[in-house]
Structures are given as structure tokens and as C-alpha cells.
Amino acid sequence: MDATHPFTTAILIRKLESILTLTDEERQALEALPMQIVALKENQDIVRVGDRPSRSCLILSGFTCMYKMTGDGKRQIHNFNIPGDIPDLQSLHLQVLDNSLSTLTPCSVGFITHEVLDKLCERQYRIARAFWRETLIDGAIFREWMTSIGQRESYPRMAHLLCEMMVRLRAVGLSDGYSCKWPITQAEIGDALGITTVHVNRVLQEMRAEGLIDLKGDRLNILAWEKLMQAGDFEPTYLHLKHEATAA
Amino acid sequence: MDATHPFTTAILIRKLESILTLTDEERQALEALPMQIVALKENQDIVRVGDRPSRSCLILSGFTCMYKMTGDGKRQIHNFNIPGDIPDLQSLHLQVLDNSLSTLTPCSVGFITHEVLDKLCERQYRIARAFWRETLIDGAIFREWMTSIGQRESYPRMAHLLCEMMVRLRAVGLSDGYSCKWPITQAEIGDALGITTVHVNRVLQEMRAEGLIDLKGDRLNILAWEKLMQAGDFEPTYLHLKHEATAA
DNA sequence: CGAGGTGTTGACGATGCTCAAGGGGAGTGG
DNA sequence: CCACTCCCCTTGAGCATCGTCAACACCTCG
Numbered sequence: 001m002d003a004t005h006p007f008t009t010a011i012l013i014r015k016l017e018s019i020l021t022l023t024d025e026e027r028q029a030l031e032a033l034p035m036q037i038v039a040l041k042e043n044q045d046i047v048r049v050g051d052r053p054s055r056s057c058l059i060l061s062g063f064t065c066m067y068k069m070t071g072d073g074k075r076q077i078h079n080f081n082i083p084g085d086i087p088d089l090q091s092l093h094l095q096v097l098d099n100s101l102s103t104l105t106p107c108s109v110g111f112i113t114h115e116v117l118d119k120l121c122e123r124q125y126r127i128a129r130a131f132w133r134e135t136l137i138d139g140a141i142f143r144e145w146m147t148s149i150g151q152r153e154s155y156p157r158m159a160h161l162l163c164e165m166m167v168r169l170r171a172v173g174l175s176d177g178y179s180c181k182w183p184i185t186q187a188e189i190g191d192a193l194g195i196t197t198v199h200v201n202r203v204l205q206e207m208r209a210e211g212l213i214d215l216k217g218d219r220l221n222i223l224a225w226e227k228l229m230q231a232g233d234f235e236p237t238y239l240h241l242k243h244e245a246t247a248a
Numbered sequence: 249m250d251a252t253h254p255f256t257t258a259i260l261i262r263k264l265e266s267i268l269t270l271t272d273e274e275r276q277a278l279e280a281l282p283m284q285i286v287a288l289k290e291n292q293d294i295v296r297v298g299d300r301p302s303r304s305c306l307i308l309s310g311f312t313c314m315y316k317m318t319g320d321g322k323r324q325i326h327n328f329n330i331p332g333d334i335p336d337l338q339s340l341h342l343q344v345l346d347n348s349l350s351t352l353t354p355c356s357v358g359f360i361t362h363e364v365l366d367k368l369c370e371r372q373y374r375i376a377r378a379f380w381r382e383t384l385i386d387g388a389i390f391r392e393w394m395t396s397i398g399q400r401e402s403y404p405r406m407a408h409l410l411c412e413m414m415v416r417l418r419a420v421g422l423s424d425g426y427s428c429k430w431p432i433t434q435a436e437i438g439d440a441l442g443i444t445t446v447h448v449n450r451v452l453q454e455m456r457a458e459g460l461i462d463l464k465g466d467r468l469n470i471l472a473w474e475k476l477m478q479a480g481d482f483e484p485t486y487l488h489l490k491h492e493a494t495a496a
Numbered sequence: 497c498g499a500g501g502t503g504t505t506g507a508c509g510a511t512g513c514t515c516a517a518g519g520g521g522a523g524t525g526g
Numbered sequence: 527c528c529a530c531t532c533c534c535c536t537t538g539a540g541c542a543t544c545g546t547c548a549a550c551a552c553c554t555c556g
Contacts, residue, residue, distance in 0.1 A: 433534065446536085446537085449535065450537090453537095
């Protein structure tokens with residue numbers, strides 16, 4: 001179980017190569033990353049607020065989300081994570097977790113110990129830079145979500161989220177044209193956007209009625225990409241992808 | 249102008265020591281950081297969306313904020329920055345800025361080139377870790393703000409902000425009991441919390457009426473710290489301060 | 497076949513927005 | 527020194543986006 005899995009690190013390398021350029025040496029070092037691979041069921045916490053984890057979690061397959069509960073029991077989802085992401089990479093340098101990580105679907109994840117990660121970063125500063133950059137992009141995504149929630153009405157807010165997820169999935173090769181898997185429920189969308197399930201439903205109805213999207217089952221199909229981008233005031237710079245081509 | 253200023257780096261060291269422990273060697277390296285010191289007027293952009301800066305900006309005195317405009321001209325403020333902060337440290341590893349940085353008051357700032365920073369980080373990985381940690385805490389603050397904006401109503405949202413700023417100012421020694429400078433206008437608070445100026449005003453009135461705060465001129469006085477924390481559902485873990493003592 | 501999660505729809509209500517007007521203080525210029 | 531201006535704060539009235547409550551349809555799975 002605890003071993004090197006070159007084929008599993010492929011998704012990590014693909015993700016990193018969507019945001020920067022790796023040398024052969026770096027690619028080899030990353031391929032050799034030892035991790036413990038675990039299969040998880042849906043709706044299962046991987047780490048929780050207050051934990052002091054000694055390892056971080058690479059998503060190999062499935063979707064997860066980072067979230068936090070308020071004192072009166074409401075949930076804010078901070079990000080949806082897709083294969084290639086390391087959602088709790090922050091815990092490498094922040095001892096106590098200030099948010100939780102949960103699966104949305106059945107997932108396969110690879111746990112990498114902080115010891116291994118930190119040693120690798122120390123020895124190869126360029127790799128530290130790559131991971132650092134990844135956490136900075138997470139930060140940029142948080143800022144953009146904050147902007148959406150704070151300033152955009154529910155319709156553009158929803159459109160923005162759909163655009164972002166599509167671009168990110170495309171960047172790691174998990175889309176088919178402008179179609180992708182969408183295992184996220186309306187309740188989860190609501191907790192991400194700061195609106196109620198009922199309202200999520202109405203907004204989605206409206207988008208469907210206008211022919212922008214086709215969302216049913218666990219499949220999202222964007223029928224009018226340009227229009228949706230415009231509706232969502234979506235501008236992908238903040239994702240800091242290497243090829244803007246991937247975005248457009 | 250471009251020289252070493254041990255007395256100016258003191259605020260940076262104080263900030264870093266509020267979130268981690270520095271060795272003598274590290275402290276010396278930081279003290280010797282060469283920077284270009286510049287005095288700025290209020291309401292002046294330091295860097296803007298789309299810029300590709302070759303240096304980052306240490307706040308020596310005054311307040312700044314990071315913000316972003318939406319397509320239809322609304323502004324979301326992502327963070328208020330106080331002395332000791334390096335708001336655009338992210339630009340060290342993200343070439344294109346996805347948000348802007350502006351002064352709120354007259355400021356003294358120190359520009360440190362990315363070349364200097366990056367070389368220092370490469371040579372002393374422990375310092376890289378310190379700066380990395382700092383950017384991770386910024387991320388944690390973004391998440392917390394997102395939670396506030398998405399899930400808390402305007403009254404607790406405001407209370408939360410006041411608590412956070414007080415704790416952060418205390419951590420770098422810029423408070424006097426539960427009293428601190430508050431040069432932030434109601435319009436700026438509104439853009440940070442995602443509510444209108446009018447509503448900010450009403451909420452503040454309410455807090456005054458309940459004897460929680462005394463806010464006038466550019467001075468904030470928290471009269472009932474415990475009550476305000478409770479009202480704001482404020483729990484300072486996410487600031488990752490070394491001494492929780494500083495917070496309580 | 498029943499149960500539970502998810503999606504859908506309707507009616508009503510409230511938090512917070514819009515529009516509008518006026519007050520106060522600090523800085524500037526005559 | 528006073529008038530003027532500009533920015534910030536304040537207050538009122540009406541309104542709308544979105545929340546709450548409630549009910550029901552659909553689907554999967556045991």
C-alpha cells in the first residue's frame with residue numbers, strides 16, 4: 001500500500017504542468033513521491049477543523065470540497081477539488097487545520113507525509129516553488145469566490161462557478177469539449193455560493209431556459225460558453241494557467 | 249534610498265514572530281533585507297490587476313487594502329493590510345497580479361525585489377517556509393472572509409471584521425488595550441463585507457446602541473470584547489498566531 | 497415496496513438595496 | 527476669518543432579491 005506509484009502521480013504532474021513548467025529532474029522526483037493510496041466513500045471527512053495532520057492528500061479520482069461550519073450550523077464551501085489538487089497542502093506549514101475536507105463522491109486519494117514533502121522542498125527549491133505556487137493559486141481562487149459572493153448576484157455567481165469548474169477540469173484533461181462530470185448537488189452549490197438550495201434551483205432553471213447549460217444527472221454540458229462567461233463576468237486570469245489556450 | 253534599514257525591518261520581524269519562531273540567523277538575514285522605502289499618499293494604487301511586478305511591498309506604516317473590481321464596477325476588498333504585512337507577496341510566484349493593492353491612508357512602504365527574496369528563500373529554506381506560511385495565513389483569512397460574507401448576516405459579519413482587525417493589530421503591538429486606530433471608512437467596510445454603505449451605517453449604529461463599540465473619528469474602541477466575539481462568531485484559530493494569548 | 501436523498505414549485509416574508517436628502521468636519525481659497 | 531467644497535456619515539421611505547416554509551415528484555437502493 002505504501003509505495004511509489006508512478007501512474008498515480010501522473011495526475012499531479014499534469015496539474016502542475018498546467019500551471020508551470022517542470023524539468024525532467026523535477027518530474028522524476030515527483031513521480032517517485034511515495035504515497036499511501038486509499039479509497040474513500042462519498043460524504044466522508046478526510047480531515048477536520050482542529051486536526052493536526054502529518055500528511056497531505058492528493059486527489060487521484062473523484063471530487064472533494066473544503067468547507068467550514070459557522071457557529072449556527074451553516075456551511076461555507078471554500079473550494080471544490082478535482083483530481084490533481086492537493087486541497088490541504090496548507091497543512092504542510094500550518095499546524096492546526098482551520099477548515100475541513102470532505103469527499104463529495106467516492107474518491108481515490110494519495111496521502112503524502114509532510115516529512116517527505118518538506119524534505120523534497122528543502123532539497124529542490126524549485127519544487128517548493130511549484131507547490132508554493134499551487135497554494136497561491138488556491139488563494140487566488142478564494143479571493144475570486146469572495147468577490148463573487150460579495151458582489152455578484154446569484155445568476156452571475158452561478159455562471160462564474162460553472163465556468164471556473166469547466167476551465168479547471170479542462171486544464172487537467174477531465175472534460176470533453178464543454179462537457180464534464182458534475183457530481184455536485186444543488187445543496188452543495190448553494191453552500192459554495194452562499195444561497196439556498198431553493199434559489200440554486202431557480203437560477204439553474206433560468207439558465208436552462210435560456211439555453212446556456214444542460215445540467216442533469218451528474219453531467220454538465222455548457223451549450224453557450226461565450227454567453228455563460230459573459231453572464232458570469234468570468235475572466236480566467238486568476239487561475240494562473242500556463243496556457244490561456246486551455247481556458248478559451 | 250535603496251539600502252538596508254534595520255529599524256524598518258523590525259516591523260516585519262515582529263509580524264513573523266507573531267506567527268512563528270525565528271532563529272538568530274534568520275532574524276539577521278531579515279534585518280539585512282535591502283528595500284526601497286517610499287512614502288505614499290492615501291487612496292493610491294501601489295500595484296494593479298494585470299501588472300507583472302518585480303518586487304513586493306512591505307507595509308511599514310499606514311493601512312492598505314487588496315481589492316478587485318467586477319465587470320459592472322463593484323469593488324470587493326479582500327483584505328485590509330497593516331504594518332508588517334506583505335500584501336502582494338503572492339506576486340513572487342504568480343507573474344500576473346489578479347488583484348490590486350491600494351493605500352487607505354498615507355503609508356510608508358518598503359519595496360523588496362523578487363530577486364532578493366527568491367535568492368534568500370533558496371539559500372535559507374527556513375525563511376522560505378516563513379514567507380510561505382505567511383501567504384498561507386492570508387489564504388486562511390480569505391476563507392474566513394468568504395465564510396462571513398456567504399453565511400453570516402451583516403451584524404455578525406461586521407462584528408467578525410472588527411474582532412479580526414483588533415487581534416491582528418494587537419499581534420504586532422499596534423493596539424492599546426482594545427483600542428486601535430481605525431482609518432477605514434464606512435464605504436470601505438461595505439466593500440469588504442459585501443454590503444452597502446447605508447447598511448454599514450445602520451449596523452454600526454446598532455452596535456453603538458448596544459454598547460459594544462465606540463467608533464468615531466479614526467479610532468475604534470471595543471467596549472465589550474467577549475460580547476463582540478460572540479456576536480461575530482469569532483474564533484481566531486484561522487489567524488494561526490503563535491500565542492493564542494495575543495488573541496484573548 | 498418503502499425510505500431517503502435530490503430536485504422542483506408555490507406563497508409569503510425579511511434582510512439588505514436603492515434613491516434621496518441633509519448634516520458635520522476638515523481643508524482650501526478668497 | 528469666513529465662505530465654500532468635498533468627503534464622510536446619517537436617516538427615511540419604498541422596493542427587490544433572496545430566504546423560509548411547505549409540499550410533492552423522482553430516482554436509487556436496500
